[in-house]
Amino acid sequence: MTQLTAGLQEIAPGVIKTQESMKNHTSLHIGGPADYLVTPQGINQLKGLLRFSRREVVPFFILGGGTNLLVSDRGIRGVVVKLEKPFKEIQFDGPKVTVGAGMSLPLMALRAAQQGLSGLEFAGGIPGTLGGAVGINAGAYGNCMADVVCSVTVLTWEGEVLEIEAEQLDFSYRCSGLLKKNWIVLEARLELVPGDSNGIRERMEGFLAQRRTKHPTEPSAGSVFKNLPEQPAGRLIEGAGCKGLRVGDAQVSPRHANFIVNLGSATFQDYMKVIIMVRERVFEKYGVWLNPEINMVGEES
Numbered sequence: 291m292t293q294l295t296a297g298l299q300e301i302a303p304g305v306i307k308t309q310e311s312m313k314n315h316t317s318l319h320i321g322g323p324a325d326y327l328v329t330p331q332g333i334n335q336l337k338g339l340l341r342f343s344r345r346e347v348v349p350f351f352i353l354g355g356g357t358n359l360l361v362s363d364r365g366i367r368g369v370v371v372k373l374e375k376p377f378k379e380i381q382f383d384g385p386k387v388t389v390g391a392g393m394s395l396p397l398m399a400l401r402a403a404q405q406g407l408s409g410l411e412f413a414g415g416i417p418g419t420l421g422g423a424v425g426i427n428a429g430a431y432g433n434c435m436a437d438v439v440c441s442v443t444v445l446t447w448e449g450e451v452l453e454i455e456a457e458q459l460d461f462s463y464r465c466s467g468l469l470k471k472n473w474i475v476l477e478a479r480l481e482l483v484p485g486d487s488n489g490i491r492e493r494m495e496g497f498l499a500q501r502r503t504k505h506p507t508e509p510s511a512g513s514v515f516k517n518l519p520e521q522p523a524g525r526l527i528e529g530a531g532c533k534g535l536r537v538g539d540a541q542v543s544p545r546h547a548n549f550i551v552n553l554g555s556a557t558f559q560d561y562m563k564v565i566i567m568v569r570e571r572v573f574e575k576y577g578v579w580l581n582p583e584i585n586m587v588g589e590e591s
């Protein structure tokens with residue numbers, strides 16, 4: 291056992307996997323191994339892991355549901371932390387909801403609907419966790435997390451637990467100050483609006499039905515590129531003739547041009563080649579460089 295492994299075992303015994311393939315933890319099923327994948331059993335273990343990483347100068351990455359991630363074929367060096375139980379609690383207090391960072395977003399939206407609370411219908415079909423969704427300000431159908439978040443409890447890189455009001459989170463389109471500052475979301479408080487439970491579920495079901503008809507069924511990480519203010523990225527990609535473009539098993543979905551899917555055994559390299567080809571073709575046709583919405587992580591080849 292290496293000194294590093296022993297140090298981590300001391301902080302979080304029994305919840306450390308070594309050389310864990312990131313294919314098992316990403317919706318794209320792409321990516322090499324993480325040196326260490328740890329699921330801390332509470333805030334003290336999480337703080338301990340952070341302190342250890344800082345002291346030993348070991349890279350530290352916080353993983354949500356892995357649904358917005360493209361991980362390199364060489365994988366992720368250092369410690370990858372996944373917030374499972376006990377970071378999945380949800381508590382209702384009238385229209386206010388306190389949700390743990392590891393909670394599944396679709397499950398949270400469903401629980402809110404069951405309680406007769408409106409505001410999360412848009413999130414019923416967005417996979418991943420609350421932590422990832424707040425971090426990237428996930429959204430759909432004209433709404434986003436910034437519309438419902440009142441405050442977020444974070445763990446800073448220095449190990450401090452702070453409660454940050456929404457106004458200080460710098461939410462913007464698919465981004466927030468949380469990612470820029472490398473703060474770890476522990477939980478968030480949302481303010482929803484009381485409504486009719488059946489009506490809320492119907493709206494949510496309507497959005498889910500739209501997804502079923504428009505989105506591909508193969509593994510993906512959702513939209514690859516950010517939309518432009520004036521038009522969706524998918525329209526430009528389709529207009530540039532990229533639908534069906536394929537390298538290895540990475541393919542621009544023939545169903546939805548802003549999704550690049552994994553047809554089976556796509557690698558990071560395949561996926562990146564498709565991304566680059568799409569960007570170049572769109573630039574040649576429209577003079578616009580598309581910006582990626584997915585997060586790329588891991589050791590470069």
Ligand SMILES: Cc1cc2nc3c(=O)[nH]c(=O)nc-3n(C[C@H](O)[C@H](O)[C@H](O)COP(=O)(O)OP(=O)(O)OC[C@H]3O[C@@H](n4cnc5c(N)ncnc54)[C@H](O)[C@@H]3O)c2cc1C
Nearest residue numbers: 354355356357358418419421422423428429430475511512
């Ligand atoms: C089929 C499909 C459909 C999708 N549809 C949508 C959509 O409609 N709208 C949309 O916005 N997205 C969509 N996505 C993308 C993705 O589901 C969302 O962006 C989701 O919110 C990402 O959450 P995650 O937990 O999976 O984060 P991850 O992919 O694990 O991580 C994303 C980023 O968040 C950070 N992060 C994760 N957890 C935390 C935490 N606790 N604290 C701080 N940072 C954290 C990570 O470090 C990383 O930088 C879709 C994806 C798929 C596969």
